[in-house]
Amino acid sequence: MNRTLASLLLILLIQCGLVLATFLPAIENRRAPLEPMASFTRDRVDVIYVGDEFDNETVLAKSGERWTLPELENLPADSAMIGKLLDAIMDSHGNWPVASSVAARQRFQVASYHYRRRIRLQEGNAALGTFFLGESPGFRKVYARNESQDAIYSILFNAHEAPGNSGAWLDRKLLQTRTPVRITADAYSLQREGEQWFSGTGHAPDKRELQALLDVLRGLQIDGIATEDEQRDLAEAEADLIFIVESLAGTVTLELFHRGDGYFIHSSEYSLFFTISAYEYDRLAGIDVGLVSGEPDPDGNNAG
Secondary structure, X not given: OHHHHHHHHHHHHHHHHHHHHHHHHHHHHHHOOOOOOOOOOHHHOOEEEEEEOOOOXXXXXXXXXXXXXXXXXXXXXXXXXXXXXXXXXXXXXXXXXXXXXXXXXXXXXXXXXXXXXXXXXXXXXXXXXXXXXXXXXXXXXXXXEEOOOOOEEEEEOOHHHOOOOHHHHEOOOOOOOOXXXXXXXXXXXXXXXXXXXXXXXXXXXXXXXXXXXXXXXXXXXXXXXXXXXXXXXXXXXXXXXXXXXXXXXXXXXXXXXXXXXXXXXXXXXXXXXXXXXXXHHHHHHOOOHHHHHOOEOOOOOEOO
């Protein structure tokens, strides 16, 4: 009986030893610190190349505190879009990889030859890292891999939020005028004196019509850039409406164009013509001249 018990205990000890030998390395590996997908901080990044699966690629460059589009005459880029991309790549710290095999790279589309997006980050001319974005494992998530690592992560991002063409990164707010103090249009003019606005006729403008004009100038959104053919045609065309807007930041001239089904705008600050929606065009073109000028109504009362 004692001999049988001793044999059973020996077998149990051998089994425990096999279990430890099998799982201890894995336990130790999980205790070891993870290598982050990006081993640098986002403040070092000042050049970004974004390529897509169709071999399109665009470049974003940081100039001071602003991001610009070198391929589009250094127009301002959407800093919020860029910040979201960099945050997604940098915030993989503490996440466990979902896979690491070569086969998984192909399956999740994060291989160097098979991807949905390729993101190259640089500090000046020095490469910081190349990252591949692939399939989506779920809502607002995408598989991602650092080219120099085997680990594949799931990060909070959508591949379509990193387009491979420059126009899609354009800052849609670049024509907004936050603090206008003088506005001159084809048929009316307005000037701010202290907290009050007066028209060129000396009357106070209708408050609602004035606010509508100020709102559109402060919230003006462009849709994109006119095509090359449209750029040539618009450069030779006469504007439908012209606004000269003076603000604390300077004076700009805005020209509106309606051609066929398209609506366009040009600012004296930039050489290119931009596309806008019919809604934005109508908001500017539809300002009532009589109301905004403060002209008396038929009963002899001022509109303001």
